[in-house]
Amino acid sequence: MSVILIAGETGQQGVTQQTLELVTAARSLAGDGGEVIAVFTGAQDAVAPALPADSVYLLKHEALGEKDSGTFDAATDVLSALASELDPDIILFARTDRGSVVAPRLAMRLRSAFARDCVAAAWDAGDVIVTRPVHGGNANARFRLAGKGPCVVMFRPGAHDAGAHDAGAHDPASSTTSSPELRNFDPAPHIRESRSKLLRTGQEQKEGVRLEDAEVVVSGGRGLGGPEPFTQLAELADLLGGAVGASRAACDAGWIDHSHQVGLTGKSVSPRLYLSFGISGASQHMAGCSSSRNIVAVNTDADASIFGDARFGVVGDWEKVLPAFISAVRDIS
């Protein structure tokens, strides 16, 4: 039995999916009689989330709002102070923009062992063992986390089931868990003077379906040879009600904007259908699309590694395959 601290996050729809995934992980790591504590930080008065946690901290301070999101200095200060006071066995983060910054800084401040982007974590003889993909997914590594103090573990989104706990539409009458105890902690004394300032935020101007939410993604890579083919991919995506993706090579070449990049350092997508043209299937790309339910690959190279991940494949020149495919899709739909 252990004490697990979760660094939770909220979005427009309340507690994020990734936070709920952390709760699932935390329950399993806490064990029988263990304790799960969630902490949320923000500028506004937050509503106590209906989480299957034992206790919840809602830390409110003006420095913890959006303006902290350039460096997350205030969030790091406050979470470090709370973690020092609670002295949990493990602190869990999700791999979000904030988590990727705060988790390692917190770990170094506490001189704790840290592992990022983990897909699993378990106890083994008093130590935490984590599993994470390395070399862009070409290998899986298991690490033992030693060191003093709590271990800090950051999970990859989707590593755990978000479970049945639906925080948005929580009905106390049907719940088997009682509401968590709300605890207090004053963040103000721990927040240092800010060294950064968020000047402005820009949104991507996007028409149509968001890449991350699309049920169909039509993606192009280096094999397309230039920017023009992306017009045809966009036409196909429109036809199928999907969105256009791209490999990093195509984005770096300037053929399409980086906001379309799918992969380890781009967006993660999990559509029903992932249609790829001229993509070889390097691990860095597959890390962003391998959870797609059906991958289709069109490539001139019969040995391209994407054919090992795809359900359907065509060895052929996209310049001939794609127009015929689009025209057939038009005819049958």
Add this chain to the structure above:
Amino acid sequence: MRIAVCAKQVPDPDIPPSQFKLSSSGRAVEPPRNVSPVINGFDLNAVEAAVRIKESADSDTEITVISVGHGFALDVMKRALATGADRLVLVDDPSAQDLDAAGTAQVLAATLSMHGPFDLVLCGRQASDWDQAHVPLFVAELMDIPCVTVARRIDIDGASATVERVVPDGYQVVEVALPALVTVSNELGEPRYPALKGIMAASRKQPEVHKLDELGLTDEQIAPMVELISLEIPQRQGRAEMIDGADDAEKGRNLAIRLRHERLI
């Protein structure tokens, strides 16, 4: 101003997955022989960012590239010098292979302090071998300076930097007080290729080389907290069902029919 860029030598990430092998120790992944290592791609983006700042600066700007490792391919590391960096500092020590991310950060922070002070420390957003994006954040924490991650543009304005950082749904513009650490992403743009003149100049420069024990770190500071216990190369799941046809156009039509049959379109 003085800029430091932390760069790492890694196996070429463009090597096809099928050619990766486990080392005899089982602790490392070995690329095929005769394939040169490269400077981590994002670290080259960081060098590019530094060179752009140098080009647009009114005052003298010096760029120092720092790397920790062992078995450096000097011609590979000198690429940074050939594209505009002024100095190359290598911590070259067999023990560097035993460092974990926190230990590597301690070594980098000590090296930065030895050659500093620096106004700006740049790093790639992550390395393509162990995919650990946290070494830069560890370094910032050890130096007690702010860190802005995933930058696509950096402008220096006196005692502060204005950084455009990529976030999941767009971008943010952040002003940060110097000294600061910034991690750079590929959205910054392609790193330039070395020009002949740069290659000639780089060939005449020698790196400044340190051993770990010159840095004044205690054993406790660099003792690993994260221990690798196993490494395995996952099996590929299988093979796609290949769609055939008399020519490529027919394959395209047959693919549509097959996907329709599966109710996927």
